Structures are given as structure tokens and as C-alpha cells.
């Protein structure tokens with residue numbers, strides 16, 4: 001064992017202010033960074049310092065994809081194999097890398113220099129195919145970039161965003177994202193100061209009447225959540241920003257946090273003011289190390305400028321924000337799994353009730369919102385007219401849409417609610433290059449295929465709900481006519497099989513069997529009761545799973561079965 | 577007291593009771609797997625789900641508390657489908673031969689044994705690393721009771737954990753060490769609560785093996 005690494009690990013553990021289980025993930029991530037894996041010896045050391053049972057530590061290491069109990073390699077190349085990257089040739093890239101480096105999937109080379117591993121969505125879907133080389137994203141990979149990326153080069157990631165009437169993206173490109181002065185010059189913190197002139201009840205009323213709903217996928221009214229959290233005033237309360245973004249097709253939070261991070265901080269501060277919280281966390285997915293670095297600076301600068309810490313801007317509000325890094329688990333975006341993760345445990349969702357606003361992180365009332373929700377909240381409150389709104393209305397304003405797949409201009413679009421689906425695809429994203437739309441998925445891997453008769457539907461909650469569709473986190477995936485539906489479904493079902501936490505039976509087992517059947521169908525082998533089996537599995541997951549992951553893991557399959565029933569039937573010809 | 581309706585039957589139940597308790601009171605049997613009356617209910621098997629009017633998804637009756645006016649169906653089509661499919665998937669992945677209760681449930685719900693292809697059937701070698709008990713994880717249904725009793729629910733030994741994720745979850749020890757090399761004190765609580773014969777006292781195992789020959 002390397003001496004200096006040992007010293008570094010020791011120092012890391014030594015400087016931890018809380019030597020408790022909550023620091024387990026940060027400690028394991030540190031060990032992973034230093035040694036490339038977590039040995040028994042290091043795990044035992046961490047166990048002693050944090051007073052966590054060794055078996056529990058092993059359970060945690062084995063849960064998270066970015067933690068390893070066996071040596072990895074100097075350079076780990078993670079190839080995204082989720083639907084969008086798969087479509088654009090991820091498999092070819094993987095095979096080329098295996099061959100060139102003479103390795104197998106997930107097994108380090110004998111000299112310990114390289115490891116190539118298939119992974120799930122990296123949040124770079126608009127620049128597919130993409131890989132991570134250690135902490136560096138390499139995007140739009142073609143045959144030429146393979147040698148480059150092995151040698152530390154290759155095209156990096158970009159922030160592709162477009163809007164002609166920006167609300168929360170209005171500062172994008174105009175400011176240095178790290179400069180708090182730039183932010184302030186562009187009306188930054190206006191919402192926060194505005195909030196200070198109102199009572200909590202007035203603010204909650206303003207948020208409620210603005211119609212703002214959560215942008216993380218579930219769409220719960222933000223004002224109602226705040227009201228619920230205030231109701232338990234007097235108890236210690238936490239505010240959490242959910243930046244775990246791992247839904248295939250979603251990359252908006254990455255762009256938001258790297259283009260205007262202070263606006264997210266502003267929303268967090270306003271929320272802390274409303275619910276009386278003194279401490280908050282921002283949980284950033286482990287693969288977004290650039291975002292992690294940006295937000296570290298943001299916290300540093302904001303603390304220096306008096307926007308974090310004691311008595312913020314003389315308001316009487318004291319608030320601290322801590323960054324927590326995920327470690328490779330989509331399920332940790334689910335709010336209660338995220339709490340477990342911050343508490344240093346396997347990312348198992350909790351049964352609800354109790355709900356986070358009564359019993360969340362460390363058993364305390366907790367308000368958790370998505371990155372986009374916080375940024376929007378700051379806008380809602382900074383707008384004087386909205387704050388004095390007297391009548392509630394339908395969700396007004398704009399939404400961030402993530403477009404990916406076979407498109408001329410994939411990327412993030414800030415557009416008004418109610419914009420037509422076809423308009424977003426054809427007018428904004430430039431339509432399908434040299435071809436026609438074959439199919440559309442709305443909502444990400446957990447979303448559904450959109451029947452052709454709805455391709456013109458206005459993108460707002462009411463219109464979509466009326467026909468059984470949902471916007472989710474705002475993902476629109478577009479596939480051209482040549483794309484194989486079963487291949488898309490195979491990639492989606494692999495995703496869920498890989499990301500199911502395994503706590504509850506319907507999803508633990510259902511994601512496995514769903515994928516087995518779909519993969520076999522993709523190979524042209526069909527049995528006569530396949531549709532029936534897929535329906536039993538799909539509806540059981542939807543109805544009986546413990547959390548949103550299992551409840552939506554069959555959406556894409558079930559929707560495809562309605563649109564293209566013959567893909568799942570023996571009439572297809574091959575096998576009985 | 578609260579008034580609720582189970583399968584259209586009106587009944588008075590105490591506030592704070594679960595749907596499972598309320599149903600038992602009037603003799604309606606709801607199947608359970610992970611529930612154990614002396615342990616914290618983890619609510620993970622979902623075999624006890626029922627349909628509650630107004631709820632989007634089915635509710636686990638073992639942990640869902642009754643509410644005034646609640647209308648519950650314990651045997652609707654959705655409920656029966658979920659229970660049957662859960663059993664069919666379990667029997668496709670796991671050796672249930674020593675789980676009489678589950679075999680009985682399969683009969684009741686007309687579940688087809690091994691209905692799903694088992695290219696991924698869970699097959700493990702029996703772990704025989706101590707004089708007291710053996711671990712045959714091909715029979716493990718991941719109810720996590722053993723981990724519970726080994727940890728804060730009873731023993732505070734913390735020798736066991738769930739490792740892996742999703743379908744690849746498995747019960748194991750620190751770095752898969754042999755039991756004598758862990759904090760296990762061989763209290764036997766895990767063997768006592770295991771419902772499937774995955775954990776079995778060594779002498780009992782040997783007797784069974786002899787019987788089969």
C-alpha cells in the first residue's frame with residue numbers, strides 16, 4: 001500500500017467534523033479515488049473511525065456502481081450503453097476498445113493500466129455516443145476519436161441550450177457562471193431580497209398561486225410542499241437540492257448547474273427562509289465531477305460574500321449548504337433513497353408514509369426539490385407581479401425540455417408550456433436528419449411511446465394527462481423510421497434491471513424477467529404467451545412495486561405493446 | 577374507533593391498526609412473506625398488497641394504517657394478478673422446495689411453478705463454513721429477516737448484510753468472509769427466522785441429506 005495515499009486517507013478521516021455513518025459515502029469515494037478500489041484493510045479503518053459495522057460497509061460498497069471492492073485500473077473508461085448512446089453506436093465503441101486494449105467488460109488489463117466498463121446513462125444524451133475517461137467526458141465519439149480518448153484527448157462535453165424567451169436560462173452565456181458579481185449584476189438574489197420583505201405565509205401563497213410544480217419528475221405542487229414543511233415548524237428542518245439526474249434522456253440539471261449555479265442557490269436560500277431550515281445539502285450524481293467542482297466554488301464564493309453562513313445579508317437567516325456526491329445509482333434520485341444515501345446506507349427507498357416533510361433526512365422534516373424547481377422558484381419570487389397574484393392559475397411559464405436521439409439539433413430547450421410536441425421536434429430541434437420520425441418517447445426510460453395520433457399534442461400537464469401521458473422531467477427522445485423498437489426496449493429494460501435496488505420483489509424480479517423476454521424477442525425468438533407474461537410482469541411492477549422506479553419500469557414496454565402488438569406475438573412468424 | 581369497509585363489509589377498527597390486522601379480525605386471510613410479527617415490518621415482498629379506493633397503486637396491508645371511511649378490496653383482479661405473478665417469478669428464480677407456506681400460496685393463487693424462463697435462476701453452492709449452520713442461498717428469497725435480527729432488531733452482531741443490487745442482491749458477510757471470521761456469535765436467531773430453509777442447522781441439514789439418499 002502506498003504510503004502517501006495511506007497518509008492522505010488518514011488525514012481525510014481525521015478532518016471529518018462528524019465521525020459518523022453520514023460520512024461513509026464521502027470516505028468510500030475518497031478511498032476509491034486514492035486507491036482505485038476499497039480494500040478490506042481500508043474498509044476496516046473506515047469502520048473504526050466512523051463506527052459502522054464492517055458488513056454494512058461491504059453492503060454499501062457493493063451497492064454503488066462507482067465503488068469497487070476489487071482493484072480497477074489507472075484509467076477507467078466508462079462507455080454509456082443506455083438507449084441514446086446505444087442507438088449511436090455504443091456497442092461498436094465498446095468492442096473497439098476491448099480489442100484495442102485487450103480487455104473484457106469490467107475486467108482491468110493485466111498491467112492495471114486500463115479498464116473498460118459498460119455503464120448506464122451519463123447525462124450526455126444530446127452528444128451521444130459518450131464515454132467517461134476517469135472524470136472526463138468525451139462526446140460525439142466516432143472511429144477517429146477512439147485512439148484520442150485512450151490517450152487523454154477527444155471532444156469534451158458542451159452545454160447545448162436554446163430558447164427565444166428565456167426565463168431561467170436568461171443568464172446563460174451572459175455571465176461567468178462562477179462569478180457571484182456577474183450574477184448579482186444580472187438581477188441575481190433579487191428574489192431572495194424580495195422574499196425577505198414578505199411573511200412566510202405570503203410567500204407560500206405566492207408560490208402556490210404561481211402554479212409552480214416540481215420539475216424532478218413527479219410534478220408535486222411546490223407551494224404545497226413548502227406549506228407542509230412549515231407546518232412542522234419548531235423542529236430542525238433540512239432543505240435538499242436533488243441533482244442526482246440519472247434518468248436516460250435527462251441532462252438539464254447538468255446544464256443548469258454549470259451555466260447559472262447561483263440561481264439554484266438562490267432558490268435553495270428562499271426555501272430555507274420559508275421553512276426555517278439551517279442546514280441543506282445538494283446531492284450531485286457522482287459522474288458529474290465538473291458540476292461538483294463548480295458548486296464547490298459557488299459555496300466558497302457565496303460564503304465569502306455573505307450569502308451562506310451566519311445571519312445572511314443581515315436577514316437573521318443562518319444557513320449552511322453541503323455538497324454530497326452520489327456514487328453511481330439512479331435509484332438515489334428517489335427522494336427517500338437519497339436520504340438513505342446521505343445517511344451512509346444502501347440506496348433503498350423507504351415506504352411512505354411517513355413523507356419527507358414530516359420525517360425525512362435523519363428522521364427530521366425535509367423539503368427536497370429538483371435543480372430546475374429551485375431555479376424557477378427564484379424567478380417566481382423575484383417577479384413582483386407574481387408575488388401579489390391573487391388568483392391561482394394553471395401552470396404558467398416555461399419548462400426545460402431535453403431532446404435527444406435522431407435529431408438535427410439535440411439539446412436543452414426552454415419553451416413555454418403548451419408548445420406542441422411536433423413543433424418542439426421539428427421547428428426547434430430541426431427534425432430528423434434525412435428522414436422521418438418513426439417513434440417518440442416522452443418522459444425518459446420511465447416514460448412511454450407516444451401514439452402517432454398525439455404527435456401534435458400541446459406539452460402541458462392537463463393535455464397530456466387526459467391521454468395518459470406524462471412529461472416527467474421533460475425528456476423527449478426521437479427515433480427515426482429505421483430504428484428497431486425491440487432494440488430500444490432491450491436497452492431500456494437493461495437500464496432498469498441494472499438500476500433496480502432490489503428491495504421489493506415485484507421490481508427486483510420483474511426487471512430481470514422483463515429484460516429476458518424482451519432480449520429474446522429482439523433475437524427473433526417469440527413464444528406464444530410472451531405478451532401475456534410481459535403484461536403480468538409489467539402490471540405487477542406498476543401496481544405493487546414499492547417506489548417510482550418499479551412503478552414505471554414497464555411503461556415503455558406496455559406502451560409499445562399497445563402501439564405495435566404484433567412485435568410481441570407469434571404471428572411474427574419465427575418460433576412457437 | 578374508525579369505520580372502514582373491507583370487501584364491502586363495514587367494520588369498526590381501532591385507530592392505528594393496519595389493514596392486515598383489521599382483515600384478520602374478520603377472518604379474511606391476506607398472504608404475507610416478509611412480515612414477521614416480532615420484527616420491524618420491512619414492507620418489501622409486496623405479497624400482502626390490497627386495493628384501496630382512490631389510491632393509484634396497490635397498498636401493502638402489513639404496514640398501511642386504516643383511515644376513516646377507507647374502502648378496501650383484498651381479492652380484486654389486480655391484487656390476485658400481483659400475488660400470482662410475484663409467486664411465479666419467485667419460483668422461477670429460487671428453490672422453494674423447503675418453503676411449505678409459499679408452496680401453499682402457489683396452490684391458492686394457481687401460480688405456475690417456474691413460469692418464467694430461468695436462464696438466471698439463482699444457483700449457489702451451499703456454504704458450510706462453521707459447525708453450527710449452513711447457508712444454501714439458492715433457497716434465499718431475500719426477505720432480509722436474517723440481516724434484521726443480526727442487526728438492530730435483536731442481536732446487534734452486525735455480521736450479515738445485503739450486497740449487490742437488484743436481482744443480484746445477495747446476503748453475505750464482510751467481503752464474503754467465512755462466518756467464523758466475522759462478528760457472528762452463532763446465536764442462531766437468523767436460522768430461527770429464515771422462512772425457506774436457506775439457513776439450516778448443520779445437524780438438521782445432514783439428517784435431511786441422508787433422508788434423500
Ligand SMILES: Cc1cc2nc3c(=O)[nH]c(=O)nc-3n(C[C@H](O)[C@H](O)[C@H](O)COP(=O)(O)O)c2cc1C
Nearest residue numbers: 214215216242244245333334335369370373548549
Ligand atoms: C427512481 C427515481 C429517480 C428519481 N430521480 C430524480 C432525480 O434524479 N432528480 C430529481 O430531481 N428527482 C428525481 N426523482 C423524483 C424525486 O423522488 C422527488 O420527487 C423530487 O426530487 C422532488 O423535487 P421536485 O418536487 O422539485 O420535482 C426520482 C424519482 C424516482 C422514483
Ligand code: SF4
Nearest residue numbers: 502503504507547550
Ligand atoms: S421498486 Fe425497485 S427500486 Fe423501488 S424499492 Fe422496489 S426494487 Fe427498489
Ligand code: FES
Nearest residue numbers: 608619621622638
Ligand atoms: S408482508 Fe411483505 S410487504 Fe407486507
